[in-house]
Amino acid sequence: MALFCSSIIKRVVVPKLTRKLVGCHLHTCASRHAAAPPDDGSHLWLSSFGGGAVDLTKDDVSGLAVLTLNNPERLNAVTGNMMLQLADIVNDLKEWKGGKALIVHGKGHTFCTGADLNMVRNMLDSKHGREMCAFMHKTLTELHRLPLISVTAIDGPAIGGGAELCTATDFRVMTEQAHIRFVQALLGIVPGWGGGTRLTRLVGRTRALDLLSSGRAISPEEAVEMGLANWMIPTGHDVVEATTDWVQKYTKGKPEVVRAVKNVVVAGAEMSLEESLAEEAEQFVNVWGGPAHQEAMLRNARHKK
Numbered sequence: 350m351a352l353f354c355s356s357i358i359k360r361v362v363v364p365k366l367t368r369k370l371v372g373c374h375l376h377t378c379a380s381r382h383a384a385a386p387p388d389d390g391s392h393l394w395l396s397s398f399g400g401g402a403v404d405l406t407k408d409d410v411s412g413l414a415v416l417t418l419n420n421p422e423r424l425n426a427v428t429g430n431m432m433l434q435l436a437d438i439v440n441d442l443k444e445w446k447g448g449k450a451l452i453v454h455g456k457g458h459t460f461c462t463g464a465d466l467n468m469v470r471n472m473l474d475s476k477h478g479r480e481m482c483a484f485m486h487k488t489l490t491e492l493h494r495l496p497l498i499s500v501t502a503i504d505g506p507a508i509g510g511g512a513e514l515c516t517a518t519d520f521r522v523m524t525e526q527a528h529i530r531f532v533q534a535l536l537g538i539v540p541g542w543g544g545g546t547r548l549t550r551l552v553g554r555t556r557a558l559d560l561l562s563s564g565r566a567i568s569p570e571e572a573v574e575m576g577l578a579n580w581m582i583p584t585g586h587d588v589v590e591a592t593t594d595w596v597q598k599y600t601k602g603k604p605e606v607v608r609a610v611k612n613v614v615v616a617g618a619e620m621s622l623e624e625s626l627a628e629e630a631e632q633f634v635n636v637w638g639g640p641a642h643q644e645a646m647l648r649n650a651r652h653k654k
């Protein structure tokens with residue numbers, strides 16, 4: 350069990366002024382047809398939808414990071430402020446050279462119920478919808494490509510954008526109480542955070558069409574059966590601890606090797622044959638003769654079962 354030490358809690362606090370704005374803004378949120386958020390020509394208007402937080406702990410010894418969606422009063426619905434924090438954290442993790450693994454989970458016995466509906470009701474114009482969609486596409490694509498072994502630990506509902514978010518990690522593990530549900534079609538939309546594309550590539554065209562058009566809930570058993578989830582967390586275990594133990598089989602190597610393996614797989618999944626082979630060669634050269642390679646040769650490594 351990896352112990353957390355030298356962990357850094359990273360939380361971006363909404364400045365007081367914005368809070369005031371959010372306060373008066375949230376006052377208007379009561380009416381479903383309030384004006385759309387301020388038009389500042391970028392995605393920064395997302396911060397006018399405050400509430401919740403995305404917390405990150407990083408352990409420089411084990412190379413394990415834990416990202417926590419922290420909005421339990423709203424079942425970890427993602428506010429605009431949380432979207433901005435998530436993007437900041439993904440950028441931070443991209444540069445974390447000692448990083449090997451990332452666990453994404455939600456506070457309390459819920460993973461995430463998608464976008465904060467109070468925000469959604471106040472940004473129904475196509476301009477803000479398009480900007481939010483583009484922002485989350487970029488953020489979750491970069492999360493998916495992080496040179497870390499990433500796993501979403503789902504305890505409770507993963508609904509709408511929450512279902513999409515869990516497809517942006519390499520693996521998914523679920524408790525018995527968990528379920529995944531792509532409700533977008535029931536809300537008159539389609540996935541807005543890239544989850545439709547990733548789901549289709551994960552489970553195939555027919556199953557993706559079944560799940561996206563029906564909006565039905567997927568149990569942990571069915572998710573494992575169809576390859577959408579990779580493991581069921583045994584009951585009575587702490588979700589993060591159990592997931593930390595589970596992911597360790599992928600992170601025994603040195604950070605540079607773990608990161609190189611992930612980069613090879615991302616290339617194989619997303620690039621043309623020639624580009625992917627070139628990237629694989631690049632990754633090979635980066636680790637060939639490196640500390641891990643030298644140590645293995647000195648160890649005269651043998652691989653008995």
Ligand SMILES: CC[C@H](C(=O)O)C(=O)SCCNC(=O)CCNC(=O)[C@H](O)C(C)(C)COP(=O)(O)OP(=O)(O)OC[C@H]1O[C@@H](n2cnc3c(N)ncnc32)[C@H](O)[C@@H]1OP(=O)(O)O
Pocket residue numbers: 422423424426427462463464465466467469506508509510511513532533536539540541542
């Ligand atoms: C771009 C859109 C994006 C996408 O799909 O791409 C989206 O994600 S749109 C949002 C999709 N999500 C939903 O529609 C989920 C809505 N929530 C529910 O269906 C239920 O809350 C459920 C089934 C998850 C749990 O029901 P339960 O009865 O157990 O709890 P409550 O409904 O009473 O919820 C407790 C508390 O949380 C608030 N809540 C829940 N989900 C959201 C949300 N997505 N946004 C904001 N707030 C949410 C709910 O309002 C309750 O708070 P309260 O103050 O008591 O009203």
